[in-house]
Amino acid sequence: MNRGAPYTRLIADLPATVPFLAPEAIERRDGRPLVLRLGANESAFGPSPRACEAMGVAAARAAYYGDPESYELRAALASHHGVRMEQLVVGSGIDDLLGLIVRTFLDRGEVAVTSLGAYPTFNYHVAGYGGTLERVPYHENANDLEALAAAARRTHARLVYLANPDNPTGAWHTTEDLGAFIERLPEHCLLVLDEAYSDFAPPEALPPMVGEDDPRVIRLRTFSKAHGLAGARIGYAVATAETIATFEKIRLHFGVNLLAQAGALASLADTDYLRGVVVAVAEGRRAYEALARDLGLTPLPSATNFVAIDVGGSAQARALMEALAARAVFIRMPGVPPLDRCIRVTVGTPAERALFATILREVWPR
């Protein structure tokens, strides 16, 4: 009997892994709703009311495919960043764009470099497209730029992934550091600069967009964090026009949701709302920092919408995660040294933070 087609060798040999266990899966496993959902760096402050309204209006037009060129959104983004539309591609979030980048640049067996403990979805795509991953440990709670560049040179890497500001630490590098880092990368190596948290970052962490004709860098931005549109799945890449034109050869042209395009466009225009979110998040970070210090713990400086808190050791962090999970609190912790001394908590609303503080004080052994 015909047993159907065999999987490709590459796919057959892949392990069965998923990048993240979702909060919904935890709820189903435990048979109860979560009390706090502060593990995925979603925005506790929600989308802009204008974005919600735009999505509501767009819902009535949901029978029509969204514009595959995301023309209006790209025009607005080009104006916002001072780049040309040809330098922009819109995707279903940075996850989607990471897959597109890996597929475009990394041939089977070629090397991508990342930090050990950095964003797992990049690693997932590298494995899924048959690349080889080289991981460089964090150094003192930050990406080790020197070691990343050295690893890229040693392995003749095609891609280096760097989140700036960083997840899961919240740390950031300056424009100057990034410039020096790019200069140390080997020939034929591309920096995949994940700027998901850029809206929360200080200006000195964000290189100006004037360098976008630099073929050595692809920058990734998203509406999932400060804009509060994670569920809408929309982000974008800024690169050279040639690179973007190459993505056009293989990307899913009709893949971006019509409602998401409308919501992102409205959110981009609602600068007052975004500014308010950034202020509220900064306040939330300060509250977490004070809470941590009050418990004798060390908050890591963060330019994001979360705070990593050093609780003194891996065993302590794991025990604390278990205690919080037992109270139906969803947060995450880095899985590998040296960061596994930390827990990572997304900034919640004032009410969520107060509840988190209460529970943390109850479960943290003094």
Add this chain to the structure above:
Amino acid sequence: MNRGAPYTRLIADLPATVPFLAPEAIERRDGRPLVLRLGANESAFGPSPRACEAMGVAAARAAYYGDPESYELRAALASHHGVRMEQLVVGSGIDDLLGLIVRTFLDRGEVAVTSLGAYPTFNYHVAGYGGTLERVPYHENANDLEALAAAARRTHARLVYLANPDNPTGAWHTTEDLGAFIERLPEHCLLVLDEAYSDFAPPEALPPMVGEDDPRVIRLRTFSKAHGLAGARIGYAVATAETIATFEKIRLHFGVNLLAQAGALASLADTDYLRGVVVAVAEGRRAYEALARDLGLTPLPSATNFVAIDVGGSAQARALMEALAARAVFIRMPGVPPLDRCIRVTVGTPAERALFATILREVWPR
């Protein structure tokens, strides 16, 4: 100077093509809005009001990532089809799932078979993943199942693509024909059965779902057509649990929009609305058929939400397309023989159909 990473050989060698020119791109090119948008087989009757409401409610929760398992929707679909949840995966429309299938089953250089003039996005993915495409001409306005199976055997194909009901003809094969077709496929060949138009099809065109443990077939369904949710980007595949588990190794886990999941779930429950759409579409097909006959043209029998009309020859079809485009009417026509004698018109609302009839009567040379 570092010139950035080179593209993979596969991607560098791909031609720059897009599967479809979008209606928005036509509007931008021509500098005016379209008068009729009847070219993409979108639902003129829109989404269910319940789906719109569900998406509006979900918009307020858009700051949260959608459930990567689409658990509630899959549970509802499993119940609807009488299959296990493990046999279902949800994606951002059939286009997304076609890419996933090609990536999973078609190694570089391996062959996929399709009809010459069938859905171009399948071909786009085959090229994009380095597969080889074997195309079999249509025979008398229908997929030539005998020739498709023979081509699959001759080329040792891994995949055969078949839309049933078919696009762009509207034709359909019976369950019996499909069963015989599957038996004629070679060892290690999978039928990719695109059932985007299944909601419009007569029961005899839809094999029961009991055979889903058959590893020789993957069935694809979408909310883009009868459910009127094309812009929400949501569809699903039904296959063996083993195949679905394999997709889990590489698919974009957080790729499906939260609003789309909510809209699809509500739409699936609104069976009265769906039934109404199917009735309205059947009425629209009859109107197009009468119109075509009245002009001395031949409508092809259709089990979809569009009608292909044979206008007598390729030159006539092209001239008619130009005349309609000049009147800002967006429809499509098959690009290759023998179907390029036809134009393809999506069923519109009664008002849209009346306007189309008026314009067609004005531009069609008697």
